[in-house]
Amino acid sequence: MDYFCSMVKIGNIELGEFPLLLAPMEDVSDPPFRQVCKENGADMMYTEFVSSEGLIRNAVKSVRKLDIFPYERPIGIQLFGSDVETMAECTKISTEVNPDLIDINYGCPVKKVACRGAGAALLQDIPLMARMTEAVVKATHLPVTVKTRLGWDDSTKNIEEVAERLQDVGIQALTIHGRTRAQLYKGEADWSLIAKVKNNPRIKIPIFGNGDIDSPEKALEYKNRFGVDGIMIGRAAIGYPWIFNEIKHYFQTGEYLPAPNMEQRVNAATQHLKFSVEWKGETLGILEMRRHYSNYFKGLPNFKEHRMKLVQSMNLEEILETLDFVKREYEGVTLETKAKVVEYGGVD
Known part of the structure; x- marks a missing residue:
């Protein structure tokens, strides 16, 4: 109904x-x-x-x-x-x-x-x-x-x-x-x-x-x-x-929107990171952003090396460079449209 x-x-x-x-x-x-x-x-x-x-x-x-x-x-x-x-x-x-x-x-x-x-x-x-x-x-x-x-x-x-x-x-x-x-x-x-x-x-x-x-x-x-x-x-x-x-x-x-392309994914993660640093300060902003990368790029093939760079670096410019590399490296790669529930052990 x-x-x-x-x-x-x-x-x-x-x-x-x-x-x-x-x-x-x-x-x-x-x-x-x-x-x-x-x-x-x-x-x-x-x-x-x-x-x-x-x-x-x-x-x-x-x-x-x-x-x-x-x-x-x-x-x-x-x-x-x-x-x-x-x-x-x-x-x-x-x-x-x-x-x-x-x-x-x-x-x-x-x-x-x-x-x-x-x-x-x-x-x-x-x-x-x-x-x-x-x-x-x-x-x-x-x-x-x-x-x-x-x-x-x-x-x-x-x-x-x-x-x-x-x-x-x-x-x-x-x-x-x-x-x-x-x-x-x-x-x-x-x-x-x-x-x-x-x-x-x-x-x-x-x-x-x-x-x-x-x-x-x-x-x-x-x-x-x-x-x-x-x-x-x-x-x-x-x-x-x-x-x-x-x-x-x-x-x-009744139709799906096209899946976000790699440029959209990287741009969202980059915007998220920059605001995080602006609001929390560089150290805390970088640290607390780490939990998000695997979700922004969930399903990308052979992504582990890039994810490790994103979660290990404490240098904002290095992280931005890695994100830009991901955008170029995976250009044209499309993941499925609809979202999937991710693991979350926090507080609602």
């Missing part, structure tokens, strides 16, 4: 008929990565998630994550924490940098977060989750949204109750990752419960689905099959920001 799509709005933020959102991913979705995704069709993006305790302590890493740029709008700052008052105070600080919305992370499954009572841990205490969410809503004039999972484990899939409770205290959109905390990123995402939330007559806010979308045809299938208001894409965009425009083109025409 094909669902009619009207304009999706979060508060006064207009996102189009079926927005594609870039998921917040720790150590991935920083401003340089967000820039290449925005240029390739992402409709809305989020910061890496910000520790409320770190922000209150004025920790450099947490404060830096509040950096947003005009090209990124609309953009949300994503927060996580375990203490209601700290989350409210962190919300006030975040509001001052003028994002378009505040998002709360109730989905992060990793131990260092969940075992501290934050992220997905709140799925085990819905009253606390509701109190925390209400405090965040009251602490800002901006729209507040939430990203979460189906539940803590298979025996506690409480997302339907969560959605109703959080809507009641004022959130204006909900993104649901179709796995439990216990699943981490394993197994297949279950979108049937996401559809149940969307089809609940009590639910009036936009519902976005997240999990396993790695191709245009899968995006269209899930759009029609589950009736969500939009899709959030995470791992499939790592090293492949073109997936957003590919999905949009496929929706409109």
Whole structure:
């Protein structure tokens, strides 16, 4: 069944008929990565998630994550924490940098977060989750949204109750990752419960689905099959920001866009690298860019030698020269069009 799509709005933020959102991913979705995704069709993006305790302590890493740029709008700052008052105070600080919305992370499954009572841990205490969410809503004039999972484990899939409770205290959109905390990123995402939330007559806010979308045809299938208001894409965009425009083109025409050629791949990686160095400084910018090269050039034959040069050099000019050599060496080589989900062991 094909669902009619009207304009999706979060508060006064207009996102189009079926927005594609870039998921917040720790150590991935920083401003340089967000820039290449925005240029390739992402409709809305989020910061890496910000520790409320770190922000209150004025920790450099947490404060830096509040950096947003005009090209990124609309953009949300994503927060996580375990203490209601700290989350409210962190919300006030975040509001001052003028994002378009505040998002709360109730989905992060990793131990260092969940075992501290934050992220997905709140799925085990819905009253606390509701109190925390209400405090965040009251602490800002901006729209507040939430990203979460189906539940803590298979025996506690409480997302339907969560959605109703959080809507009641004022959130204006909900993104649901179709796995439990216990699943981490394993197994297949279950979108049937996401559809149940969307089809609940009590639910009036936009519902976005997240999990396993790695191709245009899968995006269209899930759009029609589950009736969500939009899709959030995470791992499939790592090293492949073109997936957003590919999905949009496929929706409109039923055809694939031509695969990004080697010049486009190298140009995206180069832009990403230069902004990374500009924003983080040369040493950190080079080091943190290393995780992206294998994804930008995934599937290239005999690429190991070039990849080793890219990840071993600490000299920006040498890295740029290697990228330029790759562009010339693989000119005319075309890889498959659609993206593939890559391994990601970070935090969402």
